[in-house]
Amino acid sequence: MKALITGINGQDGSYLAEYLLSIGYEVHGIIRRSSLENAQKLSNLRGIMDRIVLHPCNIEDHLALYKLVNNVKPDECYHLAASSFVSYSFDEEATIISTNFTSTHYLLSCLKELKPDCKFYFAGSSEMFGAAEEAPQDEKHKFNPRSVYGISKVASYYVVKNYRERYGMYACTGLTYNHESPRRDYSFVTRKISVGIAKIYLQQMPKLQLGNIQAVRDWGYAPEYVQAMWRMLHNPQGPKDYVIATGIAHTVQEFLQIAFAVVGLHYTDYIEINPQFFRPSEQIPLIGNASLIQADLEWRAQKPFSEIITEMVQQDIQTLSGQKP
């Protein structure tokens, strides 16, 4: 089997590539040309570089994508690449809508022409529910995105749905809630905290500045979420959209307590609240109801919250110091 992954050097792309290699796939990845020349951007792929094929390509360039798809002819395509910056300001980052939407549409249109039996996974997001009406949210909950990113994901969701219903393609969307790991991007609060603790522990930084620590999230473990993606492309019922989540709510404060305890410290001694990092908070928390994927595909989130956090903190200390705590 041959898989094509967009965003292969990101957190999810790299775990997915490892998983697919472990079950015997030939793995191809699309990557920005500039990332190919930047060792830092390839760091997640360190362990598998010699076992994957990387294709430099701009996913907004229809002709380049067409040639690439014609060359690779994948059996499965996982579209994970996106500008993932969650902006609530419509003055900034307006291009996210077009970038994220266009790439989904172009990929599907190329596959329809060149490899219509290729199965297609689209990385949706809990941000699509935005200002939700109730918690937890399931697949039937109405979309009400409040960020540019969320809008771009909803627009793509409908393109995917239309290729499935009009052209009969095996195309589906996973509505993933936050999922973390030692490869999480530094812009997310979990990684900001784990790196911050590593620096505090190693006496490289005195305090960590954060925004609203009462904010609530449904945090899962990224390596498990990529297996849900694969299962969705092997669904005996055919292509179907699913919520991928733990269903458990935690606050940033709970994350902090556990994370600081890993190094025997208490978070209140090392945290400064900075209004600069405050965001409009949700009235109703984004918590996913993943009972459908559990019933249909026997997937459920397993790694406990405290173990995810411990792994992240220990990994960051190890990376920054070259030794385990």
Ligand code: GDP
């Ligand atoms: P996302 O908002 O779900 O994309 O994920 P983040 O990890 O960026 O944020 C999760 C929650 O943590 C949000 O409700 C933020 O308001 C809250 N938060 C509190 N302090 C911070 C901070 O310093 N940085 C970030 N990124 N989020 C913070």
